[in-house]
Amino acid sequence: MGSARDNILGRLRANRPHAVPAPAVYTKPLGWDRERCIAEFMTRMHAVRGEVHRVARDDWTAWLSRELPPRGMLRGLIGRGAVAEQFAAAAADEFTLTRYDHAIDDWKDVLFRDIDFSVTGTLAGLAESGSLVLWPSQDEPRLMSLVPPLHIALLDAGRLFENFAALLAAEEWSARMPTNALLVSGPSKTADIEQTLAYGIHGPKALIVLILD
Amino acid sequence: MNQTQAFHRRIDAALHDDQLRRNFRSALTGIQAKRETQFPDDRQLQALREQARMVRANALVKQPELLEQLEARLTGNGIQVHWAETPQQANTIIGDILRAAGARSVVKGKSMVSEETELNHYLEQLGVEVIESDLGEFIIQLAQEPPSHIVAPAIHKNRREVAELFHRFYPDIPYTEDIDQLTQSARLILREKFAAADAGISGVNFAVAETGTLCLVENEGNGRLSTTAPRLHIAITGVEKVVEKLSDVPPLLEILTKSATGQPITTYFNMISRPRQPGELDGPEAVHLVLLDNGRSRIRVDEELLDTLRCIRCGTCINYCPVYVQLGGHAYGTVYPGPIGIALEPQRIGIDKVGTLTSACTMCGACGEVCPVKIPLPKLINRLRAEAVNEQRTTTPLLGRGSLRKPGEATIWKLWQQLYAHPRLYRLFTLAATRLRWLTPRKLGGWTRYRSAPRPAPRSLRELAIREGFGHG
Numbered sequence: 001m002g003s004a005r006d007n008i009l010g011r012l013r014a015n016r017p018h019a020v021p022a023p024a025v026y027t028k029p030l031g032w033d034r035e036r037c038i039a040e041f042m043t044r045m046h047a048v049r050g051e052v053h054r055v056a057r058d059d060w061t062a063w064l065s066r067e068l069p070p071r072g073m074l075r076g077l078i079g080r081g082a083v084a085e086q087f088a089a090a091a092a093d094e095f096t097l098t099r100y101d102h103a104i105d106d107w108k109d110v111l112f113r114d115i116d117f118s119v120t121g122t123l124a125g126l127a128e129s130g131s132l133v134l135w136p137s138q139d140e141p142r143l144m145s146l147v148p149p150l151h152i153a154l155l156d157a158g159r160l161f162e163n164f165a166a167l168l169a170a171e172e173w174s175a176r177m178p179t180n181a182l183l184v185s186g187p188s189k190t191a192d193i194e195q196t197l198a199y200g201i202h203g204p205k206a207l208i209v210l211i212l213d
Numbered sequence: 214m215n216q217t218q219a220f221h222r223r224i225d226a227a228l229h230d231d232q233l234r235r236n237f238r239s240a241l242t243g244i245q246a247k248r249e250t251q252f253p254d255d256r257q258l259q260a261l262r263e264q265a266r267m268v269r270a271n272a273l274v275k276q277p278e279l280l281e282q283l284e285a286r287l288t289g290n291g292i293q294v295h296w297a298e299t300p301q302q303a304n305t306i307i308g309d310i311l312r313a314a315g316a317r318s319v320v321k322g323k324s325m326v327s328e329e330t331e332l333n334h335y336l337e338q339l340g341v342e343v344i345e346s347d348l349g350e351f352i353i354q355l356a357q358e359p360p361s362h363i364v365a366p367a368i369h370k371n372r373r374e375v376a377e378l379f380h381r382f383y384p385d386i387p388y389t390e391d392i393d394q395l396t397q398s399a400r401l402i403l404r405e406k407f408a409a410a411d412a413g414i415s416g417v418n419f420a421v422a423e424t425g426t427l428c429l430v431e432n433e434g435n436g437r438l439s440t441t442a443p444r445l446h447i448a449i450t451g452v453e454k455v456v457e458k459l460s461d462v463p464p465l466l467e468i469l470t471k472s473a474t475g476q477p478i479t480t481y482f483n484m485i486s487r488p489r490q491p492g493e494l495d496g497p498e499a500v501h502l503v504l505l506d507n508g509r510s511r512i513r514v515d516e517e518l519l520d521t522l523r524c525i526r527c528g529t530c531i532n533y534c535p536v537y538v539q540l541g542g543h544a545y546g547t548v549y550p551g552p553i554g555i556a557l558e559p560q561r562i563g564i565d566k567v568g569t570l571t572s573a574c575t576m577c578g579a580c581g582e583v584c585p586v587k588i589p590l591p592k593l594i595n596r597l598r599a600e601a602v603n604e605q606r607t608t609t610p611l612l613g614r615g616s617l618r619k620p621g622e623a624t625i626w627k628l629w630q631q632l633y634a635h636p637r638l639y640r641l642f643t644l645a646a647t648r649l650r651w652l653t654p655r656k657l658g659g660w661t662r663y664r665s666a667p668r669p670a671p672r673s674l675r676e677l678a679i680r681e682g683f684g685h686g
Contacts, residue, residue, distance in 0.1 A: 004506070005296040008452060011510035012277040017519055020274050022457075023267035026464040044477065104495040105444070112408040129467075129478035141494040142441045146434060165463040174459045177424045179490055180441070183482035188434035190396060191474070192349035192367055193375050194236075195243045198396040201348055202403060203434025203481070 027169060030128065030162045037127035037160040038211060044130020048186030049199055051208045060154060060210050061090035068117065069094055077111070077118040077148055079140040087119055100141055111143060117150035125155045125209075128163040131185040132209065135178045142180050151204040153184070157213045217569040217617075220546065224573075227544040233369055237541050240368045244532045247475025248583075264464045266587040269523035272456045273513075279422040279455045280504065286425025290487045292500045300330035303505045307332065307414070307447055308339050310501055314445050316341070316411035320403075322429065322436040323347040324416030325363050325526060326449050326505055328548045332414070343414075344406045346435035348399050355382050361542030363549060364473050364528035369541050403435070413439035413497065417450035418525070419465060420502070423458045427502065429483040430469060432476075437483050446488075446497040452504050453522040465525060468585040473527035508561035514610040521556050521593060523586040530580035530590055536573050545570060552580035556593040559601070565613030568601040643673040 002010070032040065042052045055063050064087070068074070076095045078084035088097060098115060120140045124133040132153050136142040145151050161167040164183065173181070188203030199205060214222070227233060252258040272279060284294045297303035311319070319341055321327070333343045333354070345354040349367035353360060355378045360366030367375070376390040379398055386398050415436055419428040427448050429436045440446045456462065470479045489496040513519050531537050531551030542550035547558040547567055555570045571594050580590040597611075602623070606615035632639050646669045653668045655661070672680075 003296070004298045004302055007298055008296055008504075008506045008510050009277050009280065011506075012280070012452075012513060015510075015513040017274050017513065017516050020270045021267070022271050023264060023461065025460045026264050026268075048476075048480070100494060102494065104442075108408050108442070112404055131478055131482075138492045138494065141496075142437075143495045146437050146441065163463070164466065165460070168460055168463065174424050177426055177459075177484070177486040179485075179487040179493060179496060181484040181486075182437075183478065184480065185478045185482075186480050188432065188480055190348045190433050192347070192352065192365060193370075193392045193395060194372050195240045195365065195368070196372075196392045198393050201396055201400055201433040201435070202346065202407070202438055 025169070026165050028128075028163055028165055032127060032162055034157070034160065037125075037162065038157060040127040041125055041130050041160055041211075044128070045186060045207075045209060048130070048189065049206075050130065050186040051206065052211060053208070054157070054211045054213055057212045060212060061087055063210065064119070064152065065091045065094050073116045073150055075114060075116040077115045077144060079120065079144060081121075081139040083119060083121045083154060084139070100144055104141070104143060111147050115148045117152055118144045118148040119152045119154070120144050122153050122155045122159070124159045124161055124167055125211075126163055126167065126183065127160050129183075129185055131164070131183040133167065134182040134184060136180050136182070137178070145182070145184060146203050149200070149204060150206045150208065151184075151187075152208045152210065155209055155211050157211050216565075216567060217572075220544075220569050220573075223544040223546055224540060227540045232371070233541055234539060236369055236371050237538055240365065241532050241538050244365075244475065248472060248529065248532070249475075251471035251475050251477060261464060261468050262585055262587050265468045265525075265585050266523065268456060268461045268465060269525070269586045272461070273453065273519060273522055275457060276453070276455065276513075279457055280452060282422040283420055283425060283455050286422065287502060288425075290425045291490075292425065292427075292486075292488065292502055295501060295503045296506075297503055298506045300505070300507055303330045303449060303503050303507075304332055304335040306503055307449070308336065308341075310445070310447055311336070311341055311412055312339070314412065314499070316443075316445055318342040318344075318406075318410045319412045319414055320344050320346045320406050320410040320435075320439045320443065321350070322413070322415035322431065322439040323350050323366070324414065324449055325360070325548065326416055326451050326507075327414065328360060329507055330449075330505065332449070344403070344410070346403050346406065346439055347431075347433060348396065348435075351399060351403065352378060355379075359543065359548070361550070362528060362531060363526055363553075369543070407435075407438045407442050410439075410443045412445040412447060413441075413443040414447045414449065415440050417448050417454055417502070418469070419462055420450060420455045421457075421459050421462065422455055425486055426459065427485045428462060428466075429485070430466065430479050430481075431483070432474075432480045434481060437481055440483065440485060441496055444498050445501075446485075446499070447501045447503065448485075449503040449505060451509055452506050453509050453524075469525050469527050472529040472583070472585040508612075511612070512560050517596060518560060518593065518610070520588050521553075521560060523588050524553055524557070525586055526553075527585055529583045529585060530588075533579040533583050535575060535577055535579070540573070545573070552590045552594065553588075556588070556590055556597065559597050559613070560611060563612035563616075564597065564601045565616035568597065568613060568617050571598045571601060640675075643675065647671055647673050647676075 045052045076097045122132045123135045187207045189199045190201040295306045352367040361369040380388045418430045488500040537551040559568045601617040603615040650669045
């Protein structure tokens with residue numbers, strides 16, 4: 001008896017089915033222009049209780065400073081890089097900001113307990129499914145968009161694609177997959193009790209997308 | 214008790230549980246309606262099904278090469294790959310990884326393959342604390358029950374039953390039957406577990422060979438937390454889950470989420486290609502993938518039966534099955550219930566063990582019509598029925614082939630065949646059956662359990678037709 005690996009591969013090789021034609025690359029062109037993409041994205045996000053606002057490119061920090069304190073959202077988590085610097089420079093007075101600038105292992109409790117919201121950028125958006133595309137990085141680590149009860153995501157209005165297939169076709173990912181890539185389509189939800197939708201189970205309870213024009 | 218008697222006993226229990234049947238009826242009606250809103254255009258649906266079928270069929274033909282490529286890419290990316298032929302091997306591998314890492318507590322994302330290996334039970338015996346973190350899985354873990362549906366594991370419970378479970382295990386939380394409040398309670402209970410767990414265990418929806426990427430589909434965020442917060446992540450999946458290219462993923466993802474839950478997409482689609490890299494601040498330091506065979510490679514012996522392995526575990530065939538809706542998932546007694554269970558489990562486990570499942574089908578064809586990867590489920594179930602009573606008792610191409618053949622039944626069918634092949638014999642038979650109709654037995658096995666025995670008419674149709682002037686005598 002060989003190794004499990006050899007046995008499994010051996011059985012698979014011994015019974016080779018007839019060749020089938022390889023599938024063509026799936027595309028689903030919709031012919032949507034930029035405004036249509038934005039409108040569809042907003043409709044889909046709203047349908048799953050995602051909040052979406054169109055904000056002028058230089059106004060988003062002011063928008064957050066105005067909107068978050070009344071909601072009791074004061075303890076923010078920022079990463080490193082342009083988004084974090086802009087927010088810290090503009091809004092440090094209104095908020096208690098924590099920087100995600102060292103490894104999580106010795107402050108996991110703080111992240112899970114003492115943060116109200118996080119602010120991150122996004123790689124792109126998908127109009128048809130209402131999805132954010134995230135490539136977490138050293139500057140914006142994976143848990144930022146997951147643990148805080150409110151996630152605020154900045155989306156460049158020029159970075160909306162019709163769907164996932166269109167994005168993969170436009171920006172060849174296969175040779176440069178990051179540690180983790182994500183599609184995020186709304187706040188976390190479940191329907192495990194009586195198939196009834198309930199929001200805010202393990203991930204963020206709320207998601208705010210600011211589309212920057 | 215043989216497998217058929219045991220199955221009938223479970224069926225009886227399910228059919229007499231009115232609450233259970235109400236829970237299933239209401240849940241499945243809702244899921245069907247949600248799915249149908251996602252496919253307003255049948256032509257688009259059929260094109261997408263064909264694309265998904267081709268992607269999966271292509272992956273199965275190239276499976277050995279793709280598994281090797283997957284292993285090479287994952288290894289290159291820093292993810293360790295393990296192979297297991299049996300559930301015991303898979304459990305041992307996972308237990309050893311946890312022991313070597315000193316991991317005493319595990320949060321689990323949903324994985325049906327781990328149900329195949331009864332992983333939780335094994336790990337608990339090793340003294341490891343295992344917490345199911347998907348809300349449905351968490352509920353049935355409290356109830357100490359297996360999932361009754363592969364996508365919605367607690368579908369058989371209503372809100373009152375969930376409320377009572379929560380109250381029994383967490384008496385400090387005020388009793389409530391409000392679904393939003395129950396959800397918030399689960400959030401609070403499990404957040405502490407996510408923050409403290411040493412390891413996370415998850416399943417895999419698609420494993421991409423081209424890039425060495427593990428894809429997970431979920432709504433709750435527990436899958437992301439299980440695979441991101443602890444320092445160790447172990448994924449377990451069946452060897453058939455591999456696909457060739459990243460570009461194969463969008464059509465599968467679209468048809469999976471629309472079919473399974475009636476959503477255009479789930480909240481999270483999580484693509485994992487590496488453990489934490491130098492300079493990265495979170496994510497597990499080590500990631501392992503366990504590839505489990507558990508009878509799958511045997512299913513390839515036959516081209517027709519190979520279609521079974523195209524399955525992407527969306528559960529749509531289950532949601533549309535008129536038998537499942539009456540019985541629920543537990544009556545099947547196997548890890549996978551419903552039409553896909555009937556097609557898969559006898560092949561995986563053996564007809565001699567669970568072949569009687571094939572009787573739980575009305576051949577209505579609904580499962581085959583909705584399957585997103587076009588598995589011809591009714592055809593497969595019919596084939597397995599025939600194999601179960603095959604004249605030859607063999608272990609290939611199917612374990613337990615011919616094991617359900619009964620000599621009496623076989624003789625009756627042989628007689629029937631002769632009767633219908635020979636007109637004179639047939640006429641003699643109808644003459645006897647009509648004239649001697651009072652001899653019809655009152656008890657006819659399963660048929661007369663709930664119905665009266667049929668009695669032939671006094672005259673055959675042929676005789677009546679001749680009397681009315683039809684036919685040529």
